[in-house]
Amino acid sequence: xxxxxxxGHVVLLLFFIxxxxxxxFVDPRGHLLRVAAMALLFAAMAQSWNIIGGLANQIxxxxxxxxxxxxxxxxxxxxxxxxxxxxxxxxGAVVAGLAAALLSVPTFRLKGHYFALATLAFAEVLRVIxxxxxxxxGGPVGLTVPFLGTQPLSFAFRAVSSYYWIILALLVIVCVxxxxxxxxxxxxxxxxxxENEAAAEVAGVNTFRVKLVASVISAALTAMCGTVFAQFTFxxxxxxxxxxxxxxxxxxMIAIVGGLGTLGGPIIGALFLIPLEEVANxxxxxxxxxxxQLVFGLILIAAILIQPRGIMAFFPKTKGKTQPKxxxxxxxxxx
Amino acid sequence: MTPTNSKVVLEAADICVTxxxxxxxxxxxxxxxxxxxxxxxxxxGAGKTTLFNALVGLQKLSGGAVRLDGETVSGLKPHRIxxxxxxxxxxxxxxxxxxxxxxxxxxxxxxxxxxxxxxxKAAAVLAQLDLSPIADADVxxxxxxxxxxxxxxxxxxxxxxxxxxxxxxAALTPSEMDEVMDVIRAxxxxxxxxxxxxxxxRAIMALxxxxxxxxxxxxxxxxxxxxxxxHPTVIEAYLGHGAAGQEGxxx
Numbered sequence: 303x304x305x306x307x308x309x310g311h312v313v314l315l316l317f318f319i320x321x322x323x324x325x326x327f328v329d330p331r332g333h334l335l336r337v338a339a340m341a342l343l344f345a346a347m348a349q350s351w352n353i354i355g356g357l358a359n360q361i362x363x364x365x366x367x368x369x370x371x372x373x374x375x376x377x378x379x380x381x382x383x384x385x386x387x388x389x390x391x392x393x394g395a396v397v398a399g400l401a402a403a404l405l406s407v408p409t410f411r412l413k414g415h416y417f418a419l420a421t422l423a424f425a426e427v428l429r430v431i432x433x434x435x436x437x438x439x440g441g442p443v444g445l446t447v448p449f450l451g452t453q454p455l456s457f458a459f460r461a462v463s464s465y466y467w468i469i470l471a472l473l474v475i476v477c478v479x480x481x482x483x484x485x486x487x488x489x490x491x492x493x494x495x496x497e498n499e500a501a502a503e504v505a506g507v508n509t510f511r512v513k514l515v516a517s518v519i520s521a522a523l524t525a526m527c528g529t530v531f532a533q534f535t536f537x538x539x540x541x542x543x544x545x546x547x548x549x550x551x552x553x554x555m556i557a558i559v560g561g562l563g564t565l566g567g568p569i570i571g572a573l574f575l576i577p578l579e580e581v582a583n584x585x586x587x588x589x590x591x592x593x594x595q596l597v598f599g600l601i602l603i604a605a606i607l608i609q610p611r612g613i614m615a616f617f618p619k620t621k622g623k624t625q626p627k628x629x630x631x632x633x634x635x636x637x
Numbered sequence: 638m639t640p641t642n643s644k645v646v647l648e649a650a651d652i653c654v655t656x657x658x659x660x661x662x663x664x665x666x667x668x669x670x671x672x673x674x675x676x677x678x679x680x681x682g683a684g685k686t687t688l689f690n691a692l693v694g695l696q697k698l699s700g701g702a703v704r705l706d707g708e709t710v711s712g713l714k715p716h717r718i719x720x721x722x723x724x725x726x727x728x729x730x731x732x733x734x735x736x737x738x739x740x741x742x743x744x745x746x747x748x749x750x751x752x753x754x755x756x757x758k759a760a761a762v763l764a765q766l767d768l769s770p771i772a773d774a775d776v777x778x779x780x781x782x783x784x785x786x787x788x789x790x791x792x793x794x795x796x797x798x799x800x801x802x803x804x805x806x807a808a809l810t811p812s813e814m815d816e817v818m819d820v821i822r823a824x825x826x827x828x829x830x831x832x833x834x835x836x837x838x839r840a841i842m843a844l845x846x847x848x849x850x851x852x853x854x855x856x857x858x859x860x861x862x863x864x865x866x867x868h869p870t871v872i873e874a875y876l877g878h879g880a881a882g883q884e885g886x887x888x
Contacts, residue, residue, distance in 0.1 A: 486752060487747050487751065490736075490740060490743060490744045490747060490752075490755075493735065493736060493744075494736075497734055497735055497736070500695055500727075501727055501731040501732070502744070503694075503695070503714065504693055504695065504715045504716075504719060504724050504725055504727075504792075505719065505744055505745035505748070505791055505792070505794075506716050506720060506745055506748030506749075506795045507716055507744065507747075507748075508714070508716045509716070
């Protein structure tokens, strides 16, 4: 594969360098670094989602399922068996990958909204199971990751900056995976699936296999984000970790607002939406109940109306584009 | 004109496709010999596109079998059938709209090559069809004839033995049609086998070695273009009852 450094890649590289240096210049225990870490984590989550949601246009509204599986797998392995969350993170990726493969069989026949609803239902089912099967999951009270001070091998740190850098590293990994997939043979096939599934099949693309592989990779990376989230926040419960609005929709929303199917989209989307939400909460939540959500929602609607192709569409496009034209999630074979 | 000495590559045996209670294709049988260009004709709604979709695996058969080189391929997914050597073009060019011409063709070439090889193969196919100048163009910016040619290039990039062409010449001017027909004849010379759906009777008559006529999902005539075009049932299907005998020279 020919590699040419494009302006966009330089910008991305500079961003990663700047992001890596940020903890040196802000209060290491401050709120700002936590918000920045959360924004980067959501960027990584949205980028994971983007592999199947953006490249193949399979709009999943159930990625909280994989996020939660990652958090639960690593945390339960640590609490019950004393297995390091680092290993638990990989175990969670495997569990989520298997879950994605199983989910693929019934859902890949579905298109557009029906696919979105089926994935949504899957995450809801896991939420209900986690709430009711208390012997396994700890039930509705959730799980607490014990505070251990700084024990790197157990994925435990005192400093927020340590988690911040781990999250940044995860974001870089997810972005590299996305880039390699998007620009390799897989990327061609996924875009073909996105744009015309029937034509892709007839042109020799095994559409089921392509979607399956992308879905498994997407789920595994999302689960790794889930483990990091659990370690970073020290606590989660079924309703927050399998949350439709808090996780599933937010992942999709960040990628869509930033630019569906683009490398930079999830990062820009997360850097725009997560701080915006934070600011809206800080300034408006004390005024009236629901006001901050209302304002946040209005800004989202405005963003989508102003630029349906996402913030990335404002930037000049380089060749070898991977972004779809503004089109609804439903597509039909026009053959 | 039928090359009876060459072997049968595609055999359709008693193909049936049912939509609910409607028999869209009702027991159609025919076979294609290697290096032959056969035309599939019939009025609108006769079941031509449905039959094409059934052959390449996009449409489930409710009866019958499709055989490629004697091997049954019906029931396989379209990409498996493409691997076995049969693909089709789409009516109204179903290209991947957000990919360049080269990317469209490369995707199909990935069937038998890695990415590097697929790019080279795609470039070679584009060169063969004189499409190299538009290799980097956006599909959305192409003219109708260009889209049809890219659609054909994408089909050829799968390195098929049998290609089903669904109205690639619709919306072409007569001179553009001649160009496309020259390309198809050249590929036939390389041993490719074609089944062609086309509404332009001039193109069909000039291009095809043999015609297969269908109406209401049934095969109504097969033979040389002249035979089929003058077949009373075919004339009746196109022009209505009572037209046979008066308009025998047209179809």
